Structures are given as structure tokens and as C-alpha cells.
Amino acid sequence: MRAVVQRVSSASVAVEGRVVGEIGLGLLVLLGVSWSDAEADADYLAEKIAGLRVFEDEEGKMNRSVADAGGAVLAVSQFTLYGDVRRGKRPSFDDAARPERARELYEHFVAQIRQRGLRCETGQFQAMMTVSLVNQGPVTVLLDSSKLF
Numbered sequence: 001m002r003a004v005v006q007r008v009s010s011a012s013v014a015v016e017g018r019v020v021g022e023i024g025l026g027l028l029v030l031l032g033v034s035w036s037d038a039e040a041d042a043d044y045l046a047e048k049i050a051g052l053r054v055f056e057d058e059e060g061k062m063n064r065s066v067a068d069a070g071g072a073v074l075a076v077s078q079f080t081l082y083g084d085v086r087r088g089k090r091p092s093f094d095d096a097a098r099p100e101r102a103r104e105l106y107e108h109f110v111a112q113i114r115q116r117g118l119r120c121e122t123g124q125f126q127a128m129m130t131v132s133l134v135n136q137g138p139v140t141v142l143l144d145s146s147k148l149f
Contacts, residue, residue: 001041001105001146002081004030007054007139011074013123014130021121026071027052028133031109032081033102034095034146041145042105046112049073054139062139066118073113076123076131077106099126 005027012022029049054062055069066073079102083091097105103125113120123129 001034001037001045001109001144002032003045003049003143004078004081005049005052005054005141005143006030006133007136008074009134009136011131011133013074013076013121014132015124015127020124020129021074021076023072023074023119023121025069025136027054027066027073028131029073029075030078030081030131031075031106032078033097033105034082035097035101037097037101037105037145039105039108042109043112044145045143046109046116048143050113050116050118052141054141067116072119072121074121074123075106075110075113076129077102077125 008026008028010024011028012019014020027049051065053065055064057063079093079096082096083093084095085091106125110120110122
């Protein structure tokens, strides 16, 4: 499972011009699920992201988590994180999970974030979405559960 995590001062996701998820200060998480992922991958990323210390403390050091900063999470499913362009210029998505499995693990990830006491807004799975954000810093972190196991 892969996540692109961005520290934001605001972020929203819209479907057909209607906002379906919106946060102020917090983390925008673009989440990709591979065919080999399991609940343990979602659990790992939820734990890592909930505790990720990318918000500044009183001394200007990144020592605070999203909860410490009083922020929220906006989780957006993004299968294109598993796009492979090593051959040619058009991405192959062979490593991405089938939609049914990806939805299960995406929803499990969201539940795990919420279980940790964080407000978690979402996009709409399998929809064409417009994501807007104000990246604060900018701070962007890439996480991949396969690098751990």
C-alpha cells in the first residue's frame, strides 16, 4: 500500500462539482492499494500517518502529529500510485488491486484512522474527483508498506 501524505492548511475533494470531503489544517492522504496488500498494510499506514510528526511545535520543529495540531485527515483513493511506466510512456496498472479489494482496504484504512480518534473525511471511491489543496511548507511524505515487510 502506498500513500502520498501532504501537510495542508486546507484540502477538499469534489465529485461533479459537489464537495464530498473537506478539511482545514491536517493531512491529505492519497492512498493506493496493490493486489498483494492486506489489512496489515492498512493498519501499518494508519498507525504511521496518525503519529507522523510533521507539524511544527513552538520552536518551529516538526514534532507534532496531526492530532497534536488539532487537525484532520482527508483520505482519497488513488489507484494511479501503482502506475508503472518503466516500459513505454503509458502507465500499466497491473500492480493495482481490483476495485472490490481496493475498496475494502481503503475503507479499512479510513476506519483505522477514525479509530485513532481523528476526524477523517473521504473522497468517493471510483469517481472522477477534483482534489484541491493548500500544501503547507510544502511538506510531502511518501510511505510504502512494502518497504517494511
